[in-house]
Every structure is written in C-alpha cells, then in structure tokens.
Amino acid sequence: MRVGLIAGDPGHPVLAAAAELLMRQGHEVAAVPPAGPVVDLADVYLLKARTPQALALARELERRGAPVVNSAAATELCQDRVRTADLARAAGLPFAETAVVGLIGELADPAYPFVVKSRRSRRDDLVARVDGPDRLRELAGRWPEEPVVTQPFVPGTGWDQKLWVVDGQVFAARRQSELATSTGKSGRAEDWEPSAERAALALRVGEVFGLDVYGVDLLDGPAEPVIVDVNAFPGVRGRAGAPEALAALALRVGASGVGVSCGAASRVAARQGARQG
Known part of the structure; x- marks a missing residue:
C-alpha cells in the first residue's frame, strides 16, 4: 500500500514512528510537499499540514478520488474558532462561549x-x-x-485536560495551561487517565466534526467539562500506542478507499455552508 504524508515536517515524531511501522510491514510511505503537485495517487493521505496550500492539495486529491485523513473540509473547519464553537454548541457539546x-x-x-x-x-x-x-x-x-x-476566563487549576483521539482510541494527559505561564506557552505535562465520561465526550467531538485524528482541550477545574479548543491532527507526542493506531488507521482507510468520517465531514461542510448562505 502507498501512504502519502502531507506535512510541513514529515519527521514529526508521531508521523515518523507511524511511517516506520508501515515500512517495516512492507508498505511505501512518501512525504508529499504541501504545495504539490501529485501525479500518481497514493492509496491514502495523512493530512498533518494545515496551510492554505496543503488544504488546496487535499481538496484536489479528494476530487481525484483519494481518501484523505482528516478531510480537507473537517481540517479547515477546525481552523476557524467561530465555526468550531458554533458547530459544537449547536450539537450540544459544552464548548466555551466564543x-x-x-x-x-x-x-x-x-x-x-x-x-x-x-x-x-x-x-x-x-x-x-x-x-x-x-x-x-x-x-x-x-x-x-x-x-x-x-x-x-473560567478559573481552574492552571492545567488543561488534553485528549487526543486516533481512530477511536483515546490518549490523554494533563498539561500546564498556557494561560497560567508567563511565556504564554503550555508548560510541563503529566500522565492522566480520563474518566469514561471524558473519553465519551472526546469521541462525540469526532462524530460531530467528522474527524479521525484530533485533539480536544478541556479546562481542568470546578467548571469542567468545558471544551476550549478542537484541533485537527495534533502532535499526540509521547503517547504510547498512538503511532500504532495511526498506522492501522492509514491501512484501513487505504484498503477501503473511504475515510472513516468522510460522510460526517461532508455533512459538517453542508451544515456550515447552509448557515453561511
């Protein structure tokens, strides 16, 4: 099977680890510059880059019949915090008022x-x-x-609950909030096991947004659960099992020719287009 990585940095840890696993199994993995072009289609593409050029390339690949994870529509939606909040709240998700x-x-x-x-x-x-x-x-x-x-601003513990989902598998950690540091960057992280309710909430986000690989940021504190961000194809750094889940997802989607959430992604795009129209 041929797997294409649309990424500004194909050496990103989770991508590199997944690519190594795939190549050990005899599959071909190739980096695809976000600006393209692509002549011969791969069986599946993993869309890590989120630049306008990468999204345009993903849309073109989808038009030509190639499955892309996550879809261009779902990835682009998550870049707009207004559209993200509107869709989440309309679906009944506890998203922060934006x-x-x-x-x-x-x-x-x-x-x-x-x-x-x-x-x-x-x-x-x-x-x-x-x-x-x-x-x-x-x-x-x-x-x-x-x-x-x-x-x-919702007072909390100074930490965020970070949940990452790869093909229905939930990975998690608690990380010092960027709002609690003088640098404005998130600080140290620690292992954390989410409750069944938190895991179910993370999975519901994927259903609503049409995502197969994504992150959900929750406030940690008395007001929880409050979702403050949804990210398409985040880093998922340091989470044991994440590269294996990503590699398995690529193979399954490549074999079927249809992204797990392609139908959901299409419905998302249609709902957003109807609202804007």
Whole structure:
C-alpha cells in the first residue's frame, strides 16, 4: 500500500514512528510537499499540514478520488474558532462561549478578565489572558491586524485536560495551561487517565466534526467539562500506542478507499455552508 504524508515536517515524531511501522510491514510511505503537485495517487493521505496550500492539495486529491485523513473540509473547519464553537454548541457539546471581535483593538469595554485568541487556529497563534487595559493595549500593539475571538476566563487549576483521539482510541494527559505561564506557552505535562465520561465526550467531538485524528482541550477545574479548543491532527507526542493506531488507521482507510468520517465531514461542510448562505 502507498501512504502519502502531507506535512510541513514529515519527521514529526508521531508521523515518523507511524511511517516506520508501515515500512517495516512492507508498505511505501512518501512525504508529499504541501504545495504539490501529485501525479500518481497514493492509496491514502495523512493530512498533518494545515496551510492554505496543503488544504488546496487535499481538496484536489479528494476530487481525484483519494481518501484523505482528516478531510480537507473537517481540517479547515477546525481552523476557524467561530465555526468550531458554533458547530459544537449547536450539537450540544459544552464548548466555551466564543464571541467574534474583529481586530483586537476594536474591543470596547470588555469584562475583565477574559481570554483572547486568534480567530484562525494555527501554530504560534494568539492565546492570552487579559486582566486589564494595560495588557489589552500591549496585545493590541503586538497583534494589530490579527482577527480575534474572546472567551470568558473560567478559573481552574492552571492545567488543561488534553485528549487526543486516533481512530477511536483515546490518549490523554494533563498539561500546564498556557494561560497560567508567563511565556504564554503550555508548560510541563503529566500522565492522566480520563474518566469514561471524558473519553465519551472526546469521541462525540469526532462524530460531530467528522474527524479521525484530533485533539480536544478541556479546562481542568470546578467548571469542567468545558471544551476550549478542537484541533485537527495534533502532535499526540509521547503517547504510547498512538503511532500504532495511526498506522492501522492509514491501512484501513487505504484498503477501503473511504475515510472513516468522510460522510460526517461532508455533512459538517453542508451544515456550515447552509448557515453561511
């Protein structure tokens, strides 16, 4: 079987480990530059990159009949925090209330503290707690042209519950929240076993969003469960069994020619298009 990796970094740990497993079994694994083009189709593609070029390539591969995990539609949806929140809340998921702002400098008389995030989810995007006007002015100066959304700040333990799902298998950890560190980056992590209810919630997210490989971020604290982010094809670093699950998913989807959640992804895109129309 031929497996294509659409990734800015094919050496990413989980991709590299899954690729090694597949090649040991005699399968062909090839990195596919996100900008393309692709002449000979592989049996299945894993879409790790989320750039506009990578999404355009994934859509073209799907048009030509190749299964892509996750689909281009589901991946693109998760990049928009407004669409993500709208779909989650419409499906009854406990997603944090998310308000569209426009540019950060356009915020008027906000209720402090609150959380501000880039509307478009991506690496090194804006995620910050705002405790007062000084902090707001600082962020506006650093991100003057950044479209943003806001979420209420919900007190917690200073940790996030991180759940990752690969083909229905749930992996988890608790990680120090980026909102609790001076650098704005998430800190140390520790092993954590989610309850059956948390695992079921994570699996439900995949059904709603049409995702096969994804992450769900939950607040850790008295207000839980509150979902604050859904990410398509996250890193899943350091989780034993994740590369094996990813390799098995690639083989199964490649053999069937249909992504596990392709139907769900199509319904997601249709619902979102109807709302926007």
